[in-house]
Amino acid sequence: EIVLTQSPGTLSLSPGERATLSCRASQTVSTSYLAWYQQKPGQAPRLLIYGTSTRATGIPDRFSGSGSGTDFSLTISRLEPEDFAVYYCQQFGSSLWTFGQGTKVEIK
Amino acid sequence: QLQLQESGPGLVKPSETLSLTCTVSGGSISSSSYYWGWIRQPPGKGLEWIGNMYYSGTTYYNPSLKSRVTISIDTSKNQFSLKLRSVTAADTAVYFCARHVIHDSSGYPKPLLDYWGQGTLVTVSS
Numbered sequence: 001e002i003v004l005t006q007s008p009g010t011l012s013l014s015p016g017e018r019a020t021l022s023c024r025a026s027q028t029v030s031t032s033y034l035a036w037y038q039q040k041p042g043q044a045p046r047l048l049i050y051g052t053s054t055r056a057t058g059i060p061d062r063f064s065g066s067g068s069g070t071d072f073s074l075t076i077s078r079l080e081p082e083d084f085a086v087y088y089c090q091q092f093g094s095s096l097w098t099f100g101q102g103t104k105v106e107i108k
Numbered sequence: 109q110l111q112l113q114e115s116g117p118g119l120v121k122p123s124e125t126l127s128l129t130c131t132v133s134g135g136s137i138s139s140s141s142y143y144w145g146w147i148r149q150p151p152g153k154g155l156e157w158i159g160n161m162y163y164s165g166t167t168y169y170n171p172s173l174k175s176r177v178t179i180s181i182d183t184s185k186n187q188f189s190l191k192l193r194s195v196t197a198a199d200t201a202v203y204f205c206a207r208h209v210i211h212d213s214s215g216y217p218k219p220l221l222d223y224w225g226q227g228t229l230v231t232v233s234s
Contacts, residue, residue: 001171030217032217037155037221039155044227045204045221047222056220088154088155092219096171097157097160099154099156099157
């Protein structure tokens with residue numbers, strides 16, 4: 001089973017700043033199989049990025065994803081007030097799905 | 109617009125069976141492109157994938173839960189269900205249903221969870 005480890009656990013930033021979130025896999029993950037989700041309190045997760053770098057429908061271009069092998073990242077170029085939330089990476093392999101433990105992006 | 113809605117008891121006693129249903133509207137659960145499944149989130153914690161099912165009957169389960177989980181589909185009602193047996197307090201969580209995409213229309217791998225229900229809190233307590 002592939003384990004995803006996200007860092008940092010919490011990121012304290014101000015609106016307008018750049019956020020870089022990391023997701024490290026315990027084994028190589030195909031770039032096609034890595035996605036990112038955003039979750040706000042009391043809401044279901046929302047798909048942001050799939051296939052490592054493809055934005056889902058309606059996701060603004062300040063969100064970008066990159067990476068390969070075991071190291072992946074999500075970047076928010078300039079934080080907007082609505083971007084403060086928890087972000088999860090997710091991988092698919094051998095018909096099973098796993099999530100990272102999440103990174104909380106909070107207002108500094 | 110596709111919508112998913114979870115339903116079921118919010119309180120289950122320890123050792124009993126947790127049963128939830130997800131009703132899909134705005135699209136057919138029998139579509140050949142999708143799996144349908146469940147994810148849970150204990151209070152204040154992260155997401156845990158439980159399992160999914162194809163309309164034809166193929167199922168996949170999280171190995172850590174496999175011995176206690178059954179997912180089923182009722183195509184006539186456009187619903188799918190979750191049963192989790194022998195629950196304990198550790199099973200207290202918000203349970204989400206979600207549509208699982210595996211491939212795009214060309215068959216290219218594109219695994220993602222694109223539509224989610226709002227989630228339902230299930231508490232295990234006597």
